[in-house]
Amino acid sequence: MEEEIKIGDELSTSLLTAERLRNSVDESKSFKTECFEVGKQVDRLTQMLKTLIRLITTSQQVYERPIRRVIIDVKKNLQRGLTLVRKCRRHNVIRRVCTIINAGDFRKVINLLESSNGDLKWLLSVFDGDGDGGIEISLPPIATNDPILPWVWSLVASIHMGKLVDKIEAANQLGSLAGDNDRNKKIIVDEGGVSPLLKLLKESSSVEAQIAAAMGLVLLACDEDKVRCIVNQLGVPVIVQVLGDSMVSVQIKVATLVARMAEFDSVAQDEFARMSVIKPLVTLLSLDVFVDDVHLSKHSSIHSLVQMNKDSSLKMYKSSKSNVYRDIGGSRAGNFKKERDNENPEVKHELKVNCAEALWMLARGNVANSRRITETKGLLTLAKIVEKEVGELQYNCLMTLMEITAAAESNADLRRAAFKTNSPAAKAVIDQMLWIIKEVDSPILKIPAIQSIGSLARTFPARETRMIQPLVEKLGSSNQEVAITAVISLQKFVCPENFLCVEHSKNIIEYGAIQLLMKLIRKFEQQVQLQCLALLCYLSMNASNHEQLEQAKVLTVLEGAERLASLQNPELRELVTKAIYQLSLYNAGSHSQMLSYGVGP
Template sequence: MASEEKRIAVELSYPIGLAEQVRSAADDAKSFKLECIEVGKYAERLTQMLRTLVRFLTTTPSLYERPIRRVIAEVSKNLDRALTLVRKCKRQSVLRRVVTIVSAADFRKVFGLLESSIGDMRWLLSIFDSENATGIVLSLPPIASNDPILAWVWSYIATLQMAQLTERVEAANELASLVKDTDRNKKIVVEEGGVPPLLKLLKEGASPDAQVAAASALHSLADEQDRVRSIVNELGVQIIVKALGDSPMRVQSQLASLVARMAEHDPLAQEDFARENVIRPLVTILSFETFADDHRDQQLGKQSIHSIVQINKEMEKKSLARPSSRQYSNSSSSSNSHYYYSYYYNAEGSKHRRERENEKPEVKLGLKINCAEALWKLARGSVANSRRITETKGLLCLAKLVEKEEGELRYNCLMTIMEITAAAESNTDLRRAAFRTNSPAAKAVVDQLLRVMGELDSPVLQIPAVKSIGSLARTFPARETRVIGPLVIQLGHTNLDVAAEAAIALGKFASPNNFLRMEHSKTIIEFNGVPNLMRMLRGNERTLVHGLILLCYLALHTSNSEALEQARVLTTLEGVDRNVVGQDPELRELVSKAIYHLNLYCAGAPSQTNTFVP
């Protein structure tokens, strides 16, 4: 910062030198003397202002340079024009005076330009004058007369960077309000250097109000990749993660929402947040009070009153002792898992523990909603982040919240599970590590997904649940038929999107890529899936295509099934709309194979064996 101040002070020497030259040239003028004297007065005034600005620069601890550079450039340009005009008024030859014509109109133009420069300098000094400042300066300098937003942004950022805490909070709130209007305002704030002082305000943690104001402004800016990247480039990810770990709940809520937004719009931010291990505090916050009730109920159900008193005393003693790093990182048993979740409440969050206990329920709920959304955006399309969530016992926490909560929190948890299962579908190691058949967390997740599908009449929730089950198709053994039945039922759902997703999910069970495709295909037929599929073919184009794919899989793997023959599947496949099939070569080939197999195995079909040649 000291080198920056020095560099600007050097730049200021140029307009100061110009102003001195204007004064000297005005004294030497022989024509238009009165006008030149007036120009000299303007130059003298500007010289004083420029020197005052230099003194401010040497005494201001935190310098905001953007408006200074713009104003200096404009002042220098106007002084240079004034110098050129005044020099024309020196004693010259008769021929030179005839060729070089100076008029009163030229001076009027220069007077206007110099007055504008004085107005710009007066405004600039007002935002740097800490002794006389009364808050945010909202006056309009001439340089920004065509773009008032620019002047406001300069004033807000200058206040944010150089004023006292109260004014800085007000400036952050004003910036947050300003950038909500248009993308142009957001672009101006970023280009004029608004991100670093906002991050500084967040990092200092001077007050919760200050952190909330800074996080809110950053959240409004972080809705486009380039602007998110500007936050990342200023080391914003590290600042955000550190503040998230040790702040009051309302600050954490705003920060979790900021993490979600940045991860959504920029893959680099998504990777950086994971590298800074933001997933651990998010899961920890999300689990706050989620497991406490279960643990308390278990203890109450098994212990006498005397034992309960003893347990409470032991828990109070444990809360005073901070666990070692090895205990924290290697907690794998159920008891260690509960201890891990209570760690944030009893140790890591001791600074704000009382605030958390007394916080309003809506604040706690909002925090969990935002943390779940952040995990969702971090897991989306990322195998590494999905693995990190499962390694921090996040699956069990998500399953519990899906079971207990409702509304937006439940939806965000389901979307997080959907992204994790999608990552597991594409990565064998993650699938085997996180979704083993004997894994309590995996079993809890599957139980809740089935419950959502069967008990909740909400397509918005059922669709991610169906997708998640489909992504886990390879993890279910042949004997695990409890997941196929509910999916078959969804084939007949009145919402066509749910029905289509159910067909896609069942298609992953019956796909040629699934080792147990034969067994799963038979199970789908046993649960009366064929009639539902036949009805799906009369829906829209999406249900037709995915229903057709699943029907072909069933025909390939269970060609001699009586259910297929009774439903006249062969006739249906032969009569499929050629326009639909013709647009997709793979689907056309799949339908041809299914027809061939049905011709080959279905008894009693007239002339079927002569229709297709192997």
């Protein structure tokens, strides 16, 4: 109910209480000296309350949070003073005897009123009548135990009501304060710091002000609750508009803000998609990607792809150069076209890095957003950047592709639409993943590439075996994480959910997977061993008559695994039992010798 009462009404009620207290002071018959001191404090309070009311009624925008906090205490202290002073009026003898007051009671009330005067004086210094809103960092009595609070109040008030230079300084200081610790972030959000930052980002014509506002929001967007607060303040439409309607230096920070919000909150992911943020991000990422690039191709497959898509790619590029900023932004977008075209490569690169990260976070765990990226020619752009670039930009694009392929694994419609066998964009993605797996000596890049190929396992026909051999070779990697990722990806080729599991199993065995799996089981820890056993079981069930299984004594290994006390996974136990049964049937047929295990399929 407190928040629903208008701030003007709160002040008027406090002023009325102050006037009643003043009248009671005039009517006092005892403790006249103490009542006189109370009256002096009330007179100051009354004057400042009137000034504050005039300021509220004449100002177009007022930051109410500190006013409400101060007025709550002012009302309590005035009411306490009124209760005390009323006892000093003339009463009958019995009433005077029963009413026991002393000078100590007055001293407490006078101290409280003096604190209220200090709080109101501080408020007036922040909300001055000139609309300057300068940054006031003095310490009001109400915040003696928490000096950060008045600082935040002063900064937020300055962003609300100050001149442009004060707003920029306050936004920068607020960002610095938020960067110190999580408690400061919470105070800023709780005290209403999000709304003025969004307004500054949206309405300011100053690039410096927009950057300061965006960075402040980036630092606040550190967990789900704070991101949700930005969303609830209708921040998503503002952010999307600024992304398409600003200078490159502003877009860089805003793209980072999109990434942080999407990283921590699934609701923000959906809201950004609903406001069509993916199209501008892909467009900004794709600028200059397809121009004068054919002769730079590292791989003949991508070279052919660029040739095949030369007309459409150049058309998309030219369209984006001339029209995209109008499409993705507001009315000011065209004013920044020339600035973007002439921007130096380092700045453009930074923008692409942040746009790629934003796409990564939007796609992470989100099938709908992954589909939207594929519908905006995003796959081809991402694949091309993975081919051309190195460092953070390449990594962010690779991680975006990994998230899209993971979404395709879980969604058959997306898998069929985006990763059709004859799709040039899908072919480009697969080519780049295989190139990274085979040629790039970096586990950080190899792991998402291997995961992506595994996620697409159900899209490959039986005749398509070129991705099998690189995955099998990675089983021999000295890096444990690379090896176990390859194991898990190969499981997706041979698990029962894959219609071609039998054909894939035979190919995997032919490329030498059995011996490598045996080495992994002996070499690495239990986590790797269990994953290797799962893959070994699938291979045994799908290709139990393969001679390499018998030569490697896989049946003996599985029998030992079944007896391992550490094998606590019920699903894996069942898998091992079925694999033993399949191998035993084959061995019985081959050697005319039946081994009884007492198990069935």
